[in-house]
Amino acid sequence: MSNSRTFDPAGVLFGIGVPALAAAVGLTLTLLWAPRLPDNIATHWSGTDPDGYSTPWSLAWTMVIVIVLVGCGASAIAALAGALLMMRRTMLLVGLTVVGLLLTLWIALLAAQLDLASAVSAELPMTWIGLGIGAGAAVGLVGASTLRDHRERSAATMAPDPRLPRGPVNLPITLRLGLGPATTAVLVGVGAAITAGLCARAGSWWPLAVFVPVSLLAVGLLRFRVTLDETGLWVRNMGMTAVGYGVEELVGADVEEVNPSRDFGGWGLRLKGRGNYGLVTTTGPAVVFTAANGQRLTVTTPRAEELAGALNALADRRLGGA
Known part of the structure; x- marks a missing residue:
């Protein structure tokens, strides 16, 4: 089965639409409040005293640029349907958290200086920073929950190699990995x-x-739950499926020794080349799931032999090979 979708509509809405809306809100408020603001507003503080100033519109266009380049630059990855779902969700959360911070700070800077004769007496609205981060993260979490995995899927046509491990199918198996x-x-x-x-x-x-x-x-x-059940192997994170493969996609499951730093360049959910994913949290044995579309998922766990044996036995059963 193949999926040729290029863009995830939810990713476009949250990853591109929300930052664009944030920039539009900031520009609209600047336009509405400009007559009530000093000619030059405070934009930087040293301690409790402002020491940097700019015009309201200079601040506005600076914020727009930063929101687009930093916030939208990160969250826009969520729109790419073929990218790893976990990466798309992570970047959306990070990007919208940044957007929430920037928009809230932008609004706070303007609101704190409304009707002031001079920005010299303006106070830094630090409380708004935390509120903006929380609001951005909340919107990012909602958006992340709407993203879907649109990767290409193919069904295996042959049972796994007989030389690969086989074992009892005592399911489900649930693992807690990460922190x-x-x-x-x-x-x-x-x-x-x-x-x-x-x-x-x-x-x-x-x-x-x-x-x-x-x-x-x-x-x-940084916390994951891995589940092997009758349908396949699934990795969940923050209550959402981050990556998963159905047993009908399995070409074979093997066991390898893995060092996260050496083999994947780090710890956690990693990408090593196109279609080669790893949930690598310890050095040692790992189950390696190879899918019919050529992708691989490596999961480090002391129970790698058990998972590989159960997966291959499930595939045998599905195809009538054992």
Whole structure:
């Protein structure tokens, strides 16, 4: 079965449409509020005192450029239907979080200086930074949940090679990979301590408003649940299917020794060349799922032999080979 879709409509809407809408909202507010703003507004602060100024429209076009280049530049990848679903979701979350931050900060800078005779007395609206990050991440999460996997799929026509592992089909098998509870607790604890110090130094809660959404996003993106059931092998992340292959696509499942740094250039859900994906979180055995369309999915786990045996046995059963 083949899917020739080039663009994911949900990805176009959220990855391109939302940043464009954010830029339009900022420009509209600048146009409406310009008569009530000083000729030069504060755009940079040193401590509590402004030390950088620009015209409202100079700020507006700067924000538009940054939203388009940084925010939309990241989130637009979500529109590419053939790209790895997990990558598209991650980039959409990151991009819209940046867009939320920039738009909220833009609005806050303008709102804080409405009806001021001079921007010299303007105060930096730091509280809005955390709110913007949270709002952008929330929209990004909604958008990520609407993305779908439009990759090309092909059904295998032959049973896996007889030399590949076979084993009992005791399903489902569920694995938890990535950051464990202890590592998560340490990382969040260290981050929380640093944030508490920043809050005390700033005399404000705004660093906490930044820390909470960023930490939730980071932890969520680094924890995975892998499930092998009668239908195939599936990797879920943040409650959504990140990548998965049906058993009807299986050419063969093998076991290999994998080192994340050496073989995939890092840790987590990785891409090594076109169509070669890896969920690599430890050094050691990994089950390697090869699909009929030529793609591979490598998952590091001590139970690699068990998963490979069950997958090949499932494929045999489907094709009547065993």
